[in-house]
Amino acid sequence: xxxxxxxxxxxxxxxxxxxxxxxxxxxxxxxxxxxxxxxxxxxxxxxxxxxxxxxxxxxxxxxxxxxxxxxxxxxxxxxxxxxxxxxxxxxxxxxxxxxxxxxxxxxxxxxxxxxxxxxxxxxxxxxxxxxxxxxxxxxxxxxxxxxxxxxxxxxxxxxxxxxxxxxxxxxxxxxxxxxxxxxxxxxxxxxxxxxxxxxxxxxx
Amino acid sequence: xxxxxxxxxxxxxxxxxxxxxxxxxxxxxxxxxxxxxxxxxxxxxxxxxxxxxxxxxxxxxxxxxxxxxxxxxxxxxxxxxxxxxxxxxxxxxxxxxxxxxxxxxxxxxxxxxxxxxxxxxxxxxxxxxxxxxxxxxxxxxxxxxxxxxxxxxxxxxxxxxxxxxxxxxxxxxxxxxxxxxxxxxxxxxxxxxxxxxxxxxxxxxxxxxxxxxxxxxxxxxxxxxxxxxxxxxxxxxxxxxxxxxxxxxxxxxxxxxxxxxxxxxxxxxxxxxxxxxxxxxxxxxxxxxxxxxxxxxxxxxxxxxxxxxxxxxxxxxxxxxxxxxxxxxxxxxxxxxxxxxxxxxxxxxxxxxxxxxxxxxxxxxxxxxxxxxxxxxxxxxxxxxxxxxxxxxxxxxxxxxxxxxxxxxxxxxxxxxxxxxxxxxxxxxxxxxxxxxxxxxxxxxxxxxxxxxxxxxxxxxxxxxxxxxxxxxxxxxxxxxxxxxxxxxx
Numbered sequence: 001x002x003x004x005x006x007x008x009x010x011x012x013x014x015x016x017x018x019x020x021x022x023x024x025x026x027x028x029x030x031x032x033x034x035x036x037x038x039x040x041x042x043x044x045x046x047x048x049x050x051x052x053x054x055x056x057x058x059x060x061x062x063x064x065x066x067x068x069x070x071x072x073x074x075x076x077x078x079x080x081x082x083x084x085x086x087x088x089x090x091x092x093x094x095x096x097x098x099x100x101x102x103x104x105x106x107x108x109x110x111x112x113x114x115x116x117x118x119x120x121x122x123x124x125x126x127x128x129x130x131x132x133x134x135x136x137x138x139x140x141x142x143x144x145x146x147x148x149x150x151x152x153x154x155x156x157x158x159x160x161x162x163x164x165x166x167x168x169x170x171x172x173x174x175x176x177x178x179x180x181x182x183x184x185x186x187x188x189x190x191x192x193x194x195x196x197x198x199x200x201x202x203x204x
Numbered sequence: 205x206x207x208x209x210x211x212x213x214x215x216x217x218x219x220x221x222x223x224x225x226x227x228x229x230x231x232x233x234x235x236x237x238x239x240x241x242x243x244x245x246x247x248x249x250x251x252x253x254x255x256x257x258x259x260x261x262x263x264x265x266x267x268x269x270x271x272x273x274x275x276x277x278x279x280x281x282x283x284x285x286x287x288x289x290x291x292x293x294x295x296x297x298x299x300x301x302x303x304x305x306x307x308x309x310x311x312x313x314x315x316x317x318x319x320x321x322x323x324x325x326x327x328x329x330x331x332x333x334x335x336x337x338x339x340x341x342x343x344x345x346x347x348x349x350x351x352x353x354x355x356x357x358x359x360x361x362x363x364x365x366x367x368x369x370x371x372x373x374x375x376x377x378x379x380x381x382x383x384x385x386x387x388x389x390x391x392x393x394x395x396x397x398x399x400x401x402x403x404x405x406x407x408x409x410x411x412x413x414x415x416x417x418x419x420x421x422x423x424x425x426x427x428x429x430x431x432x433x434x435x436x437x438x439x440x441x442x443x444x445x446x447x448x449x450x451x452x453x454x455x456x457x458x459x460x461x462x463x464x465x466x467x468x469x470x471x472x473x474x475x476x477x478x479x480x481x482x483x484x485x486x487x488x489x490x491x492x493x494x495x496x497x498x499x500x501x502x503x504x505x506x507x508x509x510x511x512x513x514x515x516x517x518x519x520x521x522x523x524x525x526x527x528x529x530x531x532x533x534x535x536x537x538x539x540x541x542x543x544x545x546x547x548x549x550x551x552x553x554x555x556x557x558x559x560x561x562x563x564x565x566x567x568x569x570x571x572x573x574x575x576x577x578x579x580x581x582x583x584x585x586x587x588x589x590x591x592x593x594x595x596x597x598x599x600x601x602x603x604x605x606x607x608x609x610x611x612x613x614x615x616x617x618x619x620x621x622x623x624x625x626x627x628x629x630x631x632x633x634x635x636x637x638x639x640x641x642x643x644x645x646x647x648x649x650x651x652x653x654x655x656x657x658x659x660x661x662x663x664x665x666x667x668x669x670x671x672x673x674x675x676x677x678x679x680x681x682x683x684x685x686x687x688x689x690x691x692x693x694x
Contacts, residue, residue, distance in 0.1 A: 013627045013630065013631060014627075014631040016627075017624075017627055017628065017631060017633070018373075021373065021377055024380065025376075025377075025380060028380060028383060028395065031394075031395065032383075032394070035387070035390075035392055035394060036390050036392060037661070038387065038389040038390035038392075038653050038657070039387035039389070039390040039392040039394060041652070041653060041656060042383065042648075042649040042652055042653060043380070043383040043394065045652070046376055046379045046380050046383065047380060049372075049376055050373060050376040050377060050380060053369050053372055053373040053376060054373055056369050057369055057370065057373065066691075070368070070369070070687050071367065071369045072367060073367065117425075117426075127426065128425045128426045129422060129425060129426040131425075132421070132422055132425040132426075132594075133422060133623055136418065136422075136598060136602075136619055136622070136623075137619060137623075139598070139602070140602060140615055140616060140618075140619045143602065143615070144612050144615070144616075148602065148603065148606070152599055155595065155598075155599070156595045156599070159594070159595045160591075160595065163425075163591045165591055165592070169592060173592060173595055173596065176596065177595060177596055177599040180596070180599055180600060180603065181599065181603055184603045184606070184607060187256075188255070188256070188607050190603075190606050190607060190610055191610065192603065192606060
């Protein structure tokens, strides 16, 4: 049991990403030999490189120290561009922002928000992140099966209910989102008013 | 060239292009002012909607969103100390203290004026540089374009300050994303598992929407709430305008700094604004007020971030290397509308390139007008609860995915890459590197395979021409330079 616990503790989202990348690139590398040269050489080079890179990340702790430093440490070419004073101020400002993504966090206390919007379902505490993730996946699946036009208002109502949005605002958001989907259906001639099941049943 | 310039100007002034420009600027200002949204998200959501538009209208709409967001980011930075975009981070240093001193209107007027004037200057420089760019771009051949894609990936990986291996892996994963479907140089389908839905491959636009919209909404959903309880906007527009004009030398210098730094792939406005801010501090005799509401700080930061737009267009249009996540989306839009970066944009499509520059030029006038007129209403944007925006953006993202090719694979790509993108970002994998890999994958493959075909499979072709040799050396310096530097320091 203890061995399993220790093993499980090492499996985090980063490890899952790296292992998934390794498996996908190994698969691409293996299967690419079935194609002609012009179709296979690029996937082989990219997947081969990716296998090496993901192996380095996966085995980071077991690498010799110099190699480990290269793999783990950040490199920054801009350190000579930004003056010391500006860099000092930048580090203060960037404490609540993500410079890589062009997108900032809010000033709201994240922990408080997590607690307010977490709910217990069948004894399991569901965080807002987990709820939103599952809701988006279900929304996409049901849209495919039934039709995005019909599922969208339900998605907005469930989202609004979970995040304690007032009924008046939920109604406005649901109407607005339905209008958006209707506009897409009408303006771009998209089959958002039909789904796989409805088509199979001959309803649409 | 003059006829292309004239044609470009006429396109930018024609209807409905002007209308799309205004719409783009307003959407951009809104996205920029809303912390959590930003230029890349606004542009990614707009991408599928540009499908029915002609190339110039679509690209001008996208670049106007970009330009508007760069200015809009300063609104939240000045009023509530939360930069709407990373580009506005330096604006908070003096902008917010000015608001606390009752000079919020001054700061917003300085921001609008500096942004507009710096944008003007940078575009003029870009116009003047374009004949030289044409010469450089035309000197590049097939091997060089493949190598430039690799160089761009290497630079972005390093400049975004993360682990080099993680950055390269993210870029490689992005490229791997593009090997699904029919190969570009051989009519052979790859990794489709017999499904006709995968025959045309996975859409990089769907990937962009997922990575920039869904991933951000997942992040915001766990931290959402009202951004601000409100802020009294006081001060004088006129004083702010005059202050900016008085500091025109700072505007000029910062605009050029923004342009130069912006032209370095991956550096972007988040770097250029701090470089410019630091330079303004260094060159000022009395720098004691900086950080406590010095108007020159706002002028420097806002001038640099709008100058960056023009700079970032140089590698994007010339070599297809985006300088930031927003230009990565712009690049996606260019390719989606059949406007391939490189010689094409400087030869047969030169008029479109000039129409883009003219639109940016005009956009600065609109930014100035909108900025000055709407200052007293600016605070409303920052008070919108993000919980209201999240479901709408998710709906727009999924419908946008479907709009690309009426293919449900694109909708699931949006969702899947949204979730993957959230965890990639959480674990410090560069999203920009992934996007660059996904956008440049087909171009890189085409040039790579064509080069090898020209040389009968010998990779020596990448070293035989002087330009390609220089690029290879640059790639090695960029990848191994920081490692060697560290060991020399030790």
